[in-house]
Amino acid sequence: MIISPAKSLKGEITIPGDKSISHRAVMFGAIAEGITEIDGFLTGEDCLSTIDCFRKLGIQIDTFPHNKVKVFGKGMYGLQPSSDVLYTGNSGTTTRLLLGLLSGQGFESKIDGDESIRKRPMGRVIEPLTQMGANITGMDNNNLCPLVIKGQPLHGIKYKLPVASAQLKSALLLASLYAQDHTIIIEPEKSRDHSELMLNYFGANIYTDGLDVHSAPVSQLHAQHITVPGDISSAAYFMVAGLIVPDSEIVIKNVGINPTRTGIIDVLTQMGANIHMNNTRTMNNEPVADVVVKSSSLVGTIIEGALIPRLIDEIPVIAVAAAAAKGTTIIKDAQELKVKESNRIKTVVTELKKTGINIQETDDGMIIEGGQTINGAQFESYHDHRIAMSMAVAGLVATNESFINGSDSVNISFPGYFKLLECLQR
CATH class of the missing domain: 3.65.10.10 (Enolpyruvate transferase domain)
Structure with missing residues (x-):
């Protein structure tokens, strides 16, 4: 791709x-x-x-x-x-x-x-x-x-x-x-x-x-009608893209905003993001809203502790946001990234280094020096959908074209991802 x-x-x-x-x-x-x-x-x-x-x-x-x-x-x-x-x-x-x-x-x-x-x-x-x-x-x-x-x-x-x-x-x-x-x-x-x-x-x-969490055995469960909200982990790529690409405004409809999943919104907000939620409602016990993002000047932050489980899948694209932000971002307490589809600490650091930014791997996360020029690169996906999608976001703000090998890995969670990115470009 x-x-x-x-x-x-x-x-x-x-x-x-x-x-x-x-x-x-x-x-x-x-x-x-x-x-x-x-x-x-x-x-x-x-x-x-x-x-x-x-x-x-x-x-x-x-x-x-x-x-x-x-x-x-x-x-x-x-x-x-x-x-x-x-x-x-x-x-x-x-x-x-x-x-x-x-x-x-x-x-x-x-x-x-x-x-x-x-x-x-x-x-x-x-x-x-x-x-x-x-x-x-x-x-x-x-x-x-x-x-x-x-x-x-x-x-x-x-x-x-x-x-x-x-x-x-x-x-x-x-x-x-x-x-x-x-x-x-x-x-x-x-x-x-x-x-x-x-x-x-x-x-x-x-x-x-x-x-x-307490659970008692039961003898029966009963069928229900389930309306699945949009996946906030998939929305995260468009949130970050809308924030770091100049002159952008994206409305992402019907996103699940379960509080155990909204760490990405909390972190982007503390980085200075212009992001807000409209039309908040509840479906099948799950909160849902439309998420609006506009181009913003982001600043570095520290991401650690109780925040990590609430954004563990979004850390690869948060690293891209950090690369585009001013100042230093430190991500720690994220050892869980090592046992995902790839070792996401190592793969994120390896791939973002190719763009010329200063990023350092640590035992439990990474340190990212933002505000530098992001160059186009030839990225590897490692058959990991979240690495492929995150590097695509980095490519949107690069100085020249980027290539993603193994981009078909996005079909694991987001068929049509690249088409949707393309239709937003003006």
Whole structure:
């Protein structure tokens, strides 16, 4: 993909549905009683992997034009053993949440994914599930795919998460639905809470007390109609692009603004961004708004601590904003970036260095000296959709053309991303 510098970006856009919510709507609909209808489903490769896995588990899932999906739920014990491997592709969410769900089923399953998933650690999910009574075996001392899950009775536990991870928390919450007694999950920091909100929408019994998440087993979930808001992680690229490209104004419609996900807005605001939200409302327990951004003079900042789980997926594009800002930006406490689709600390630093900016890798993040000239470069995606999309934003403010190798990786979460960027250019 060739990215040319942009003179300005203007327009009103709608972005694809939230990836986290799309995954969960299919999963929870599959174990609910009745037909769950989903509008605004994200048809990226990751979410299609979730649909494929649940079809293999005996669930009828019909897809329609305009991102509409129907899931014909069979109840909490209606899943059937698959004779095929449950192939999760590049999706860490599908892989980790399935581990929790399948641990309490009455049959054996095998999960595997692509080369990237085979390198991503699963041990921190498997360890607490094993404490609940799960039987999961795999490569590298039960840490890597392929994994075999032998479903059996589970019991509740009280477990302190080693990191603030929505995937780990959600896997335990799914297992807790099948446990014989109460489960308490203690978070070090608040992570995204889509699972808690949606499970309760389907009829689960989950409540939070500070950083403690309590879940009681239930006998039944009930089908719902889910309207998926636009994914704030996908909106982030257009937020940053609208802020750093001169003479720009972008309206991003129907964006999910769950407080556990709006760290990107908080950080851009403290950097001096002209960004605000209109038409705020609630859908399916989730807050939604239209986000308006205008070109701004950004300044460096420090990003750390409790903010990190609320913007972990947006850090690559935040680094691009920092490169265009005046002053120094320090990102720390972000070790979790090392176990994403790529080691995003290393890959972000490696790629942005190619533009000529001064950026330094640290053990838990990076230090970015902003306000320098950003040159066009030949970027690598590392098969990581967020690296590819972030480097495209950098290319918009470069002095000359940029090239992105492996740009098709954006299809994991954002089919049509480059076309949408192009239609905004004036």
